[in-house]
Amino acid sequence: MKVLLLHQHYKSPSNGGAIRSFYLMRALVENGITPVVITTHNEKQYKKSFEEGVEIHFLPIAYDNKFAFAARIISFIKFTWSASRLSGKVGRFDFCYAISVPLTVGIAAMWIKRIYKTPFIFEVGDLWPEAPIQMGVINNTLLQKTLYALEKRIYRSAHSIVALSPSIQADIQQKVPDKKISLITNMADCEFYYPQEKPQSINEENIDPTKFTIAYIGAIGIANGLDYFLECANTSRKANLPLQFIVMGEGAERARLTKAAEKLQLKNLLFIEFGNRDKVRHVLSYTDACFICYKNLSVLQTGSPNKYFDALAAGKLVLTNFGGWIKSEIETERCGLALDAHHPSDLVNKIAPFLNDIGLLKQYQRNARALAEKKYARSTLSKQFAGVFSPRTS
CATH class of the missing domain: 3.40.50.2000 (Glycogen Phosphorylase B;)
Structure with missing residues (x-):
């Protein structure tokens, strides 16, 4: 055939x-x-x-x-x-x-x-x-x-x-x-992406392994609505949370968002150039949670973003800002959190239990990997x- x-x-x-x-x-x-x-x-x-x-x-x-x-x-x-x-x-x-x-x-x-x-x-x-x-x-x-x-x-x-x-x-x-x-x-490419121990030193991209790291890895387009992600970083900074945010990718909105981050003086956010899968895996080794972000439109809740499946395979806590089937799944499987689409400050309260209880974080991360293996x-x-x-x- x-x-x-x-x-x-x-x-x-x-x-x-x-x-x-x-x-x-x-x-x-x-x-x-x-x-x-x-x-x-x-x-x-x-x-x-x-x-x-x-x-x-x-x-x-x-x-x-x-x-x-x-x-x-x-x-x-x-x-x-x-x-x-x-x-x-x-x-x-x-x-x-x-x-x-x-x-x-x-x-x-x-x-x-x-x-x-x-x-x-x-x-x-x-x-x-x-x-x-x-x-x-x-x-x-x-x-x-x-x-x-x-x-x-x-x-x-x-x-x-x-x-x-x-x-x-x-x-x-x-x-x-x-x-x-x-x-x-x-x-979910469970052979290539897998849970890793965090490195002990700051890498060439200035990612600090001592901080709780939330990464967005993927396209930086209008549909992704990454102003929400920047505001998560902003509210976390104001709340003095020990969080580090990463945006790794390319797209039409990257230049504008970089300037917006500079204007907000987001010292807790890094922009990293996109790379091949080896570079993605390296960045994921520093990451505690992966963020999947979209504008608040019903049609964007229906997709099947690669970044979701990579996050599951790598055994990361999944964070989203939209409803739909992914929200239902991460809540049912206890491997992620869905934030209020209208209030980025929702992250401050919802992430707190994971900052205070490493055991809870590890359990959600194990659940993510298990979901990748059994279903995807x-x-x-x-x-x-x-x-x-x-x-x-x-």
Whole structure:
């Protein structure tokens, strides 16, 4: 069996960032399925490479988390067009596996289905167009209706759908009740990330291991609403709590937030340049708790952020500022705390028991690791993914 993957943001472990699709393709190889990837890179020429049994085609289409929304849309459209054209040149396939975001990748998948009679499976990690609409990025009523219609058409055209969270699965099920929708969340890499003893000395990034450290590691975009995180640092400073805050990542909001932190004189907050997984693991070794932060919008509660699963695997206390399925899970499993979305000062009271009782902190951290192992281990979810490619029926 051969599978074509369409994923604009495909990354390998050496690149840093989200590498879910890398592990998915490796799972296919391990199950005797031949994958071919069409993706992009920020270089000026097309490139073809082979990595761990996977053939990868890189289209020269620029993309950056710092791009404005219009620039991102242009990049998405270019990928849709170029991937559609290239697909017929790289072989014939039993399935096409299309990963959104962007939603427009579904157009390429439908085109491949129509021209080459190749059924496609559509993976949904974020609800589009609902997310940009709730964020106020798409305000034109006609455009909203057009995008909602496109979303539903893609779902109906798909052979099946893979949802990355229970909330996304439920949302799509309401729109296409008769469609098969598999739930395969992001994965906890329990072999790479694991609980570590804190280092004894300050590292090159000036992280002090003697302080209770709360880290945000990931994209620094508008949707992440990291002003909330800065205010957590500010209220903690005013309360004289021995907390150290870290922001590690890149994105459109980094420069503004850095200036905001300087204006607030947040000596208890460090900005660290993003790096590959080895650097992330190193920073996590200094970390007591990981923070997952989003703007207070209902659609942003439905996602499946990689940082959540990395935190679980590393055995960290999980802190969030939103509701939804993750809030329910961390409270049920006693591995994290959900803060009031409107009041960052809520951290001061809720973190106090963990500062005063190291045993309580260690218990929550053990619970986090246990959850990663029993529910989100990469080996388990990879097998589930390979099973999605049942014999063609359409």
